[in-house]
Amino acid sequence: MNRVATCAIALALFACGPGAAHSAGSVGSTGSDDTVVQTYGRSFHFDSPFACDPFVVERIVDTTNDDAEYDARASAGSDTLVEQTYSLLPHDAYPVRLDVSYTRGSPPTTAALWTIALGPHDAELLDAHHGVVLTVHGYDGATPSAAVGTATIDATADVVADARSLERCMLPVQTALGFVPAFFQNRQETSVSGNVVGGSEDLPAILPAWDGGRTILGAYLAAAVCLDSGDGVSWRWKCECPLAHDDALLGAAIASVCGDRTAILPQVPGWWKAVTP
Amino acid sequence: MKRLIAMGLLAIVAGWSGRAAAYVRTRTSSGTPIAWVHGCLQLHVDTTLNPQMAADRVKRALDGAIAAWNGADQACTELGLSRVGDASDARVAYDGKSMVLWRLPGFCDDPANAEDEACLAPDATATTTVFYHDDPGAADDGEIEEADMELNAVHFSFDDQGAPDAIDLPSVFAHELGHAIGLDHTCTTDRGASPPVDDEGNPVPFCFPVAALPPPVTSATMYNFIVPGEIDKRLPGPDEQHAACSIYAAYAGTCSGDQPSGGLGCSVSDAGRRSAAAMGLLAFVLVAAALVRRGRAR
Numbered sequence: 062m063n064r065v066a067t068c069a070i071a072l073a074l075f076a077c078g079p080g081a082a083h084s085a086g087s088v089g090s091t092g093s094d095d096t097v098v099q100t101y102g103r104s105f106h107f108d109s110p111f112a113c114d115p116f117v118v119e120r121i122v123d124t125t126n127d128d129a130e131y132d133a134r135a136s137a138g139s140d141t142l143v144e145q146t147y148s149l150l151p152h153d154a155y156p157v158r159l160d161v162s163y164t165r166g167s168p169p170t171t172a173a174l175w176t177i178a179l180g181p182h183d184a185e186l187l188d189a190h191h192g193v194v195l196t197v198h199g200y201d202g203a204t205p206s207a208a209v210g211t212a213t214i215d216a217t218a219d220v221v222a223d224a225r226s227l228e229r230c231m232l233p234v235q236t237a238l239g240f241v242p243a244f245f246q247n248r249q250e251t252s253v254s255g256n257v258v259g260g261s262e263d264l265p266a267i268l269p270a271w272d273g274g275r276t277i278l279g280a281y282l283a284a285a286v287c288l289d290s291g292d293g294v295s296w297r298w299k300c301e302c303p304l305a306h307d308d309a310l311l312g313a314a315i316a317s318v319c320g321d322r323t324a325i326l327p328q329v330p331g332w333w334k335a336v337t338p
Numbered sequence: 339m340k341r342l343i344a345m346g347l348l349a350i351v352a353g354w355s356g357r358a359a360a361y362v363r364t365r366t367s368s369g370t371p372i373a374w375v376h377g378c379l380q381l382h383v384d385t386t387l388n389p390q391m392a393a394d395r396v397k398r399a400l401d402g403a404i405a406a407w408n409g410a411d412q413a414c415t416e417l418g419l420s421r422v423g424d425a426s427d428a429r430v431a432y433d434g435k436s437m438v439l440w441r442l443p444g445f446c447d448d449p450a451n452a453e454d455e456a457c458l459a460p461d462a463t464a465t466t467t468v469f470y471h472d473d474p475g476a477a478d479d480g481e482i483e484e485a486d487m488e489l490n491a492v493h494f495s496f497d498d499q500g501a502p503d504a505i506d507l508p509s510v511f512a513h514e515l516g517h518a519i520g521l522d523h524t525c526t527t528d529r530g531a532s533p534p535v536d537d538e539g540n541p542v543p544f545c546f547p548v549a550a551l552p553p554p555v556t557s558a559t560m561y562n563f564i565v566p567g568e569i570d571k572r573l574p575g576p577d578e579q580h581a582a583c584s585i586y587a588a589y590a591g592t593c594s595g596d597q598p599s600g601g602l603g604c605s606v607s608d609a610g611r612r613s614a615a616a617m618g619l620l621a622f623v624l625v626a627a628a629l630v631r632r633g634r635a636r
Contacts, residue, residue: 088432088483089472091364091372092455093517094462095510097494098565121548121563122461126527130546144547150529164549171550240460 096123104137105237110282113230118142120238127244127267131232135223141165143224147233147281149244149267155180156268157280161228163220174224175214177288179280181273186288186296188212195296200283201274207298216290228285234278247277360536361581362522362560368474372520373585375481378418379518384428384439388491391498396507397421399498400438403511406573407519407582414583417519430454430486432469436518437486445492456490463496463505463564464489466517485518487511502567509564509571516560516574521581523562524555537584 101117116134123129127149132142142164150156155178164171173189182202186195192212199205214221232238233245243249247266268277275283287300363371381400387393404419428439441456451457455465469484489496489510497504525545526533533541543551545562555561559571559578574582 087472088469089366090432090467090469092465092467093364093514093522094455094459094465095513096459096461096563097463097505098563099461100565119565121546123527123545124459124461126529128527128529128546130548132547132549142549144549146546148529148546160546162547162550164547169549171547 094125096121099239101238105235107230107235107237110231110286111229113226115227115230115232117232117238120232122242124242124244127242129233129242129245131227131238133227133230133232135226139223141220141223142169143220143227144171145224145227145232147245149247149277151268153178155183155185156271157277159228159281159284161224163224165220174221177281177284179284181271181275181280184280184284186214188214195288195298197287197298200287200298201280205298209295209297214290214296216296221290225285231278231282231285233281245278245281247271360538360540360554361558361577361584362524362534362536362542363581363585364468364517364520364522365534366470366472366474366480368472368479370474370480371585372468372470372480372482374417374519374589375478376590377481377483378420379436379482379485379515380420380422381436381438381485381487382423382425382428383421384437385424385426386428386440386442388440388442388489388496390491391496391507395498396438399508400511402508403515403572406512407515409579409582415586415589417582417586417589419515419519430467430488432484434484436484438489439487440489441492443492454488456488456492460490460493462490463494464510464514466514468517468520482518482520487514487518500567500569505564505566506569506572509559509569512559512572512574513564516578516581519582520585521560521578524558524560524577525551525562527562537581 099120099122101119104114104116106112106114114136116137116139118132118134120132121128121130128146129148130144130146132144134140134142144162144164146158146160146162148158148160150158157179159177159179161174161176162171163174175189175194176185176187176191178185178187179200182199184197184200185193186197188194190212193210194212194214195210196208197205198207234241244267247268249265249267271277273280283300287298288296289299289301290296363373365371381404383393383397383400388396400421404421408417408419409415425435425437428435428437430437430439441454445451446454446457446460455462455467459465465488467486467488468482469486470480470482471478473479489507495501495504496507496510498507500506522534522542524542526542527545529544533544535541543555545551548556548563554577557575559573559575561571564571
């Protein structure tokens with residue numbers, strides 16, 4: 062990955078030789094690094110937001126371009142490896158993204174499943190070819206509405222069940238997998254060792270225009286619990302109330318389903334709290 | 339003479355059989371690929387030590403990677419990479435001195451270091467910052483002047499014996515030296531921009547999902563990601579060797595030993611340039627001759 066920090070600093074260049082003078086010009090610099098893959102290769106148990114027992118293979122966090130990929134199986138016995146790539150695209154109308162694909166078979170083949178694209182107020186579910194399956198307006202408010210697109214996703218396939226199950230695990234918030242990348246909190250990477258979300262809040266926002274009623278993590282969780290395929294083919298926005306979550310995570314209550322629920326488990330970490338950019 | 343023959347033979351092989359793999363080059367703001375032209379990479383090792391690894395182990399790992407890139411098994415080019423000595427008060431800056439330096443625990447707790455790559459990219463085991471001329475349209479556009487390597491001991495443990503939970507330092511040096519000579523990663527993580535292209539003009543694949551990446555991308559020494567305990571990328575692979583040969587076949591930079599701070603540690607004589615031009619011409623002649631023979635054989 063490149064952090065192209067083109068300095069374009071006008072500096073007097075040195076000549077190709079010790080100490081000699083050289084004509085002035087611009088010097089660019091490029092930082093290229095070697096990112097570590099965090100490997101787990103074992104089962105985890107998580108209690109919230111839903112109880113789940115995923116087999117997590119590895120995680121790659123690219124803090125330069127704000128991508129995080131989690132490779133996991135819904136259970137230790139699953140033959141399907143699901144790859145979830147969470148990312149921020151600051152210049153996109155739907156800047157918060159989750160791309161889901163899977164790998165299975167021998168030799169293994171990888172195929173895209175769907176993309177969830179989230180703006181601060183509206184969201185889209187896209188098929189593997191980026192056709193619109195469902196558009197949701199006002200998902201961060203009390204009365205969201207959904208419009209069905211022309212694309213479809215066959216929700217009867219077992220791989221879809223595996224992928225949906227892993228989405229509900231919300232691997233990005235599971236601290237058992239290591240630090241939670243700061244970009245999930247709409248923050249540029251902090252310099253604090255470990256870069257745990259919850260670091261300095263005077264760091265600039267990655268998405269300064271994010272004015273939704275939910276945080277980025279809240280948007281992801283809303284998609285995980287609200288995208289539903291009742292008949293296996295047609296998708297709709299129908300929210301299921303998570304077993305344990307904090308409205309502060311979502312930034313607003315999930316409309317209608319969770320009702321007047323007030324149960325907030327005390328172990329909910331503080332970094333789930335909403336952040337106003 | 340042996341070198342000239344080897345260069346010609348390599349060019350013949352490239353022309354006849356196609357390439358084993360593509361490679362990706364780092365480019366300036368205007369798209370010019372960067373490379374050393376007149377100078378050469380002479381690395382100094384920071385005297386601030388990592389308590390985890392004795393200095394001689396670090397230097398041995400660096401020397402091994404340098405030797406690999408210099409081409410013990412590839413007579414096509416002489417990159418002239420070298421380790422020239424130690425330096426104190428090292429920093430990542432355009433100061434005429436290419437450095438290898440450790441970022442140790444506590445480094446990122448100092449607000450003054452907040453913008454350092456080791457702190458901005460905590461998942462990166464090492465970062466190489468390359469300084470080059472960024473003068474669109476100028477003759478020296480893309481010419482590398484300096485490269486500084488930071489080793490992230492803030493967040494990672496290093497080893498050179500294959501410890502399963504540690505980052506293999508020889509592998510890291512092999513990768514970072516690739517950056518230092520102008521190579522980029524084999525996949526891109528930047529979704530927002532047009533993807534870079536490889537030497538064949540093909541778009542570089544997006545990294546995620548990594549399971550979908552073809553083996554030539556993931557097996558390359560310049561692949562973006564490293565797994566703790568991974569030790570099989572201590573050498574430039576076929577694509578990196580091909581890159582070094584292609585980019586630096588006519589390289590004329592010569593090095594004159596350790597230079598004082600402020601100098602760039604390099605020089606090129608007119609004789610060197612003439613020699614390079616002659617070698618390039620001879621290589622071209624050899625390739626042309628080979629192609630003629632090949633054509634006649636059909």
